[in-house]
Amino acid sequence: MSTVVASAAVARRQQRLDRGARVGRAGMWVVLLGALLLSVAPGLYMLCLSFMDNPQLFAGRLVPYPRAWVASNIGRLYWNSVYVSTASMVATVALSALAGYGLGRIRFAGRGVVYGIVLIGLTIPLQIALIPLFMNLRTLGLLNTPFALIGPYTGFGLAFGTFIMKGFFEGLPRELEEAARLDGAGELGIFARVMLPLTRPAVATVAIFLFLQNWNEFLFALTFITEGRMRTLPTGIYALLSSEFYGNYPILAASLVLFSVPVLVLYFVFQQQFVEGITAGALKH
Numbered sequence: 308m309s310t311v312v313a314s315a316a317v318a319r320r321q322q323r324l325d326r327g328a329r330v331g332r333a334g335m336w337v338v339l340l341g342a343l344l345l346s347v348a349p350g351l352y353m354l355c356l357s358f359m360d361n362p363q364l365f366a367g368r369l370v371p372y373p374r375a376w377v378a379s380n381i382g383r384l385y386w387n388s389v390y391v392s393t394a395s396m397v398a399t400v401a402l403s404a405l406a407g408y409g410l411g412r413i414r415f416a417g418r419g420v421v422y423g424i425v426l427i428g429l430t431i432p433l434q435i436a437l438i439p440l441f442m443n444l445r446t447l448g449l450l451n452t453p454f455a456l457i458g459p460y461t462g463f464g465l466a467f468g469t470f471i472m473k474g475f476f477e478g479l480p481r482e483l484e485e486a487a488r489l490d491g492a493g494e495l496g497i498f499a500r501v502m503l504p505l506t507r508p509a510v511a512t513v514a515i516f517l518f519l520q521n522w523n524e525f526l527f528a529l530t531f532i533t534e535g536r537m538r539t540l541p542t543g544i545y546a547l548l549s550s551e552f553y554g555n556y557p558i559l560a561a562s563l564v565l566f567s568v569p570v571l572v573l574y575f576v577f578q579q580q581f582v583e584g585i586t587a588g589a590l591k592h
Contacts, residue, residue, distance in 0.1 A: 381565055383536060384543035389569075391453050391539060392521035395460035399468050400514050404506070406465070407472025408498050412484065422473070428466030433526055436463075444531055455531040456539070460521045468513045475509040476502060515577050519570060540566050 409415075410422050440459055441450075449455045479502060487497045503510075525541045532538055538546065544562045 380535075380543070381540070381562055384538060384540045385565075387453070387537060387543075388522055388539040388541075391456045391460070392518050394453070395457045395464065395521050396514055396518045398457070398461045399464040399517050400510060402461070403465055403468025403472050403513060404503060404510065405498070406469040407474075408476050408502060410469065411473040411476030412479075412502070413494075425466050425469050425473075428463075429470065431463075431466075433463065437526065437530060440527075441530060450531055451534045451537050453537070456521075456524075456527055459527050459531075460517075460524065464517045464520065468517065471509055471513050472506065475506045479505055511577060515573060518573065522570060 406425070410418060410425070436459070444450050444455050444458075449458070483501055483505075484497055487501045492500065523541060524539075525545070528539045528542045529545070532542065535543075535546070544559070544566060547559055547562060
């Protein structure tokens with residue numbers, strides 16, 4: 308009899324625990340859904356606003372979306388941003404991969420000093436280099452050209468890229484390198500054929516981070532590019548605030564939506580590689 312009573316008590320306790328777990332999960336989902344709603348609400352509002360015309364804003368009537376494309380000349384701005392961001396990203400990834408391989412796999416005198424200089428580069432803010440860069444670019448005649456942004460973006464991205472790539476190269480097994488040497492591969496062959504393919508998560512992480520950083524950069528683009536046809540998206544949208552579209556919030560919202568699309572697409576397509584690269588880099592360190 309006592310065994311039956313004890314079993315019933317255990318069953319009731321288990322039921323209470325199950326109900327508590329279900330209530331806890333339900334509460335967690337409510338909190339997560341609320342946070343999601345708060346996160347996406349401004350974006351949804353901006354998207355809805357972008358389909359309205361300013362005089363008809365409160366009437367809620369929609370207008371053709373391509374008007375924002377024509378009004379802000381966003382097609383040209385898109386091309387400028389894609390070209391500058393991609394070119395500087397490719398150059399930075401290539402150089403940082405080479406530098407990371409040299410610092411992570413090759414032992415040479417002064418390697419610690421060189422790596423220390425790289426780490427110092429991570430602490431230098433953009434604002435410090437603004438005036439010297441402007442004077443040098445003006446002397447070289449590179450203002451209002453894509454190279455006025457590609458060069459600085461590449462230079463300021465090298466420290467981060469080298470730091471990430473060095474950590475990955477350093478964690479690769481030495482046996483792979485030794486086997487490649489026994490097969491007659493040279494240093495460049497080992498780097499390109501053996502080591503670099505193994506660091507695809509790191510390459511993806513550096514590439515995505517640098518592309519987004521270059522895509523959103525505003526200070527250099529505003530200072531070094533003053534011609535309208537050479538502007539990038541951030542400065543082009545900023546110019547709308549002081550143009551004939553001042554106060555035209557639907558046009559501004561439409562431009563911001565179009566500005567955000569490549570960032571969202573890039574993240575959703577490559578989010579797995581990005582997360583893998585960040586995680587693997589943390590584990591190696």
